[in-house]
Amino acid sequence: MPIRKLPTTFDQHLGSVIDGLAKSRGGRTWLATLTTWSEGTVERRMTGRTEITVKELEIVASALSTTAASIVSQALRNYANGSEQDGIDKLLREAAPAVSEPPTSLAEHRFKTKSPAHMTDDELEGERSAANTDPEIGFDQPEDV
């Protein structure tokens, strides 16, 4: 018996739900007739290799006597192995680009930014500045004090 690969992405779960609902009505051949897709296109949608559009989902849901929302809800629950909200959260987490944690407030961000008051001499010299070096102004204390 061939080993069936379990769905992992949301698209795969969505295809899997539709695939399961279509089984009793004639499976992928029936879906291909209904949607006027080729069997190859149906196979790509059911395995999640190609995304299903909302319009296609509505056609399929109507033919299966259900709604697009019900199919998506089931796919989300399967995807997260939990609630529909868990599925949405997981989807958002995976869709979000990898960015660093934002500071909790602008004030905190400013606090974290090193101010010239706390920079080392080397850091100060790396910053853009206008320096006063009037030779008539002498130091009052030796440099190593």
Added chain:
Amino acid sequence: MLRTPTRKLDLISPKTSRGRAYDPWDHADQLGIPVVVRRLRSAHGLWMPEYGQILISDRLRVGQQRLVLSHEIGHGVLMHPDDRPKHEKQADQFAAQNLICPDELADLYGWASDERKIVAELGVTTRLFRAYVLSQAA
């Protein structure tokens, strides 16, 4: 990007006194420019354009800090991005116009003709005094 203003600025704040009564610390406060006194390796004072802050060396005497701060405020008010010679000259003129009161100088000219004596009496440096004279001549 910070730019040097092209229009001629009124260099003297109407809220500050001139000459010996000029207080650059008060002036910086009025302008909302933070001033930090700290150890500086190679300068008496620094204007940090990207932070809008002035740093003053803690190794200077109080009177010297006053002169340096007056100069750095000039950089700040004129929004100088660096210390190219033109900016240094402008900052010196800004400081000199606040540090030197024309009436005091007129009195001094009455009894002291030597530049060193005038400079000493005014409590400024020769560079600042000359910047003042040049700004008046312009």
